[in-house]
Amino acid sequence: MDPILLFYATFFPLLSLAFLIFYKKSNYASNPNLPPGRMGLPYIGESIEYLLTGRRGHPEKFLKDRMAKYSSQVFKTSIFGEPMAVVCGAVGNKFLFSNENKLVTSWWPDSVNKIFPSSTQTSSKEESIKMRKMLPNFLKPEALQRYIGMMDMIAQRHFEASWEGKQEITVFPLAKRYTFWVACKVFLSIEDPVHVSKFADPFNALAAGIIAVPIDLPGTPFRRAINAAETIRKELMAIIKQRKMDLAENKATPNQDILSHMLLATDEKGQYLNELNIADRILGLLIGGHDTASATVTFIVKYLAELPNIYNEVYKEQMEIARSKKEGEMLNWEDIQKMKYSWNVACEVMRLAPPLQGAFREAITDFTFAGFSIPKGWKLHWNVNSTHKNPECFPEPEKFEPARFEGSGPAPYTFVPFGGGPRMCPGKEYARLEILVFMHNVIKRFNWEKLIPDEMIIVDPLPMPAKGLPVRLLPH
Numbered sequence: 001m002d003p004i005l006l007f008y009a010t011f012f013p014l015l016s017l018a019f020l021i022f023y024k025k026s027n028y029a030s031n032p033n034l035p036p037g038r039m040g041l042p043y044i045g046e047s048i049e050y051l052l053t054g055r056r057g058h059p060e061k062f063l064k065d066r067m068a069k070y071s072s073q074v075f076k077t078s079i080f081g082e083p084m085a086v087v088c089g090a091v092g093n094k095f096l097f098s099n100e101n102k103l104v105t106s107w108w109p110d111s112v113n114k115i116f117p118s119s120t121q122t123s124s125k126e127e128s129i130k131m132r133k134m135l136p137n138f139l140k141p142e143a144l145q146r147y148i149g150m151m152d153m154i155a156q157r158h159f160e161a162s163w164e165g166k167q168e169i170t171v172f173p174l175a176k177r178y179t180f181w182v183a184c185k186v187f188l189s190i191e192d193p194v195h196v197s198k199f200a201d202p203f204n205a206l207a208a209g210i211i212a213v214p215i216d217l218p219g220t221p222f223r224r225a226i227n228a229a230e231t232i233r234k235e236l237m238a239i240i241k242q243r244k245m246d247l248a249e250n251k252a253t254p255n256q257d258i259l260s261h262m263l264l265a266t267d268e269k270g271q272y273l274n275e276l277n278i279a280d281r282i283l284g285l286l287i288g289g290h291d292t293a294s295a296t297v298t299f300i301v302k303y304l305a306e307l308p309n310i311y312n313e314v315y316k317e318q319m320e321i322a323r324s325k326k327e328g329e330m331l332n333w334e335d336i337q338k339m340k341y342s343w344n345v346a347c348e349v350m351r352l353a354p355p356l357q358g359a360f361r362e363a364i365t366d367f368t369f370a371g372f373s374i375p376k377g378w379k380l381h382w383n384v385n386s387t388h389k390n391p392e393c394f395p396e397p398e399k400f401e402p403a404r405f406e407g408s409g410p411a412p413y414t415f416v417p418f419g420g421g422p423r424m425c426p427g428k429e430y431a432r433l434e435i436l437v438f439m440h441n442v443i444k445r446f447n448w449e450k451l452i453p454d455e456m457i458i459v460d461p462l463p464m465p466a467k468g469l470p471v472r473l474l475p476h
């Protein structure tokens with residue numbers, strides 16, 4: 001054997017083994033009561049298994065295997081280069097959601113932090129906290145009611161432009177176009193489709209780089225995402241400056257969109273919010289709200305194609321609302337309240353195909369959970385599938401059953417597509433409105449059938465049908 005080859009063949013496995021033993025020892029020696037589990041290879045940990053099971057269409061497999069092997073309450077792993085405790089079940093969800101800023105705080109992988117440098121870097125920390133506290137005010141149901149007609153108007157224009165007159169369409173890219181158009185209108189009063197699609201380009205680069213390998217070199221998806229975020233931030237700052245002038249000259253109105261609302265809002269000391277913070281928050285909302293809601297409406301179309309009985313019930317509910325409207329009258333808050341069955345269907349879709357798999361926290365102090373030690377600095381992960389697909393929380397979990405959401409609905413902390421506690425998704429109500437407006441508009445116009453009967457679902461990082469869900473449209 002070539003001596004150099006021999007050197008590499010023996011040296012590398014030995015070095016890796018030594019590193020692995022040292023790594024494991026140092027972890028266990030300092031704290032023997034860590035949760036059961038496997039830390040995987042140094043640095044890489046179990047990231048590959050975590051990401052690959054999703055690509056193979058089984059995002060819950062990583063979790064299920066380890067819950068069965070180690071513990072149904074908590075297990076340890078290492079993902080994104082960090083030691084991590086994965087807390088499971090309703091008890092785990094409740095524990096993390098109720099200990100925000102007491103035992104844990106929000107944490108995102110490095111790639112996310114680098115693309116979205118927190119507001120602490122662009123403005124003061126206090127400003128950022130102030131904005132986070134005020135965000136729910138801009139997105140609460142009372143504030144959003146006035147935007148339902150706007151969402152309906154955009155939905156109608158979207159269906160006229162992209163669905164009507166076509167025999168076959170691919171749902172996912174169109175769903176993205178719809179949610180982005182709605183966001184541009186409701187947040188920024190941008191409604192011209194040409195402007196909207198120009199603005200959408202950097203968002204596509206951004207989405208492609210968020211969970212990419214964080215290598216910041218020219219030409220990498222990660223670098224492209226950083227540049228895209230910078231481009232969008234600049235454009236948002238220009239929009240904000242122009243809006244301030246328009247408001248001062250009464251060319252814009254205080255209630256016309258969320259941007260005006262934010263610019264005119266004051267804190268308890270009567271101070272206005274910082275412009276950079278507003279730009280960052282709008283960027284966060286555009287990102288947070290865009291792909292999640294489009295994944296949901298795509299899966300609604302998928303399940304309605306597969307389940308004609310459910311389709312018929314949604315159709316009945318929506319047509320009753322449609323028939324009660326005068327010619328040209330837009331949807332309003334009362335109509336949304338009548339869409340109870342449709343929302344149960346949307347919830348069942350989010351239970352089975354949750355847009356986000358969960359989120360992360362960091363331990364801000366040493367503590368114990370389920371009898372195991374979680375050291376300060378460790379990361380924690382809660383994952384929707386530990387309850388959504390658990391027969392103890394949802395009997396026959398694979399069955400599509402909207403009735404689960406009737407009455408008082410699922411047990412607390414079991415249905416968590418939006419998270420829970422103080423960090424629960426602030427866009428939940430906004431998402432509910434745009435999803436229901438979409439359901440109303442699509443079912444009023446069409447029936448449909450899938451063109452690929454067994455299209456695979458991938459999770460990258462959001463779930464989506466591998467080919468984007470092509471369907472044949474069948475007008476009523």
Ligand code: HEM
Pocket residue numbers: 106132284285286288289290292293296354355356358359360417418419420423424425426427428430431
């Ligand atoms: C079906 C649609 C959606 C789902 C399933 C969803 C789910 C989630 C989840 C699971 C989190 C993380 C919570 C945690 O850290 O524990 C989150 C955070 C967030 N979401 Fe949503 N979301 C959706 C739509 C939206 C929309 C439409 C917006 C904006 C209008 C939005 C804005 C945000 C923001 C800004 C955060 C970060 C909050 C923070 O860090 O405090 N989301 N969302």
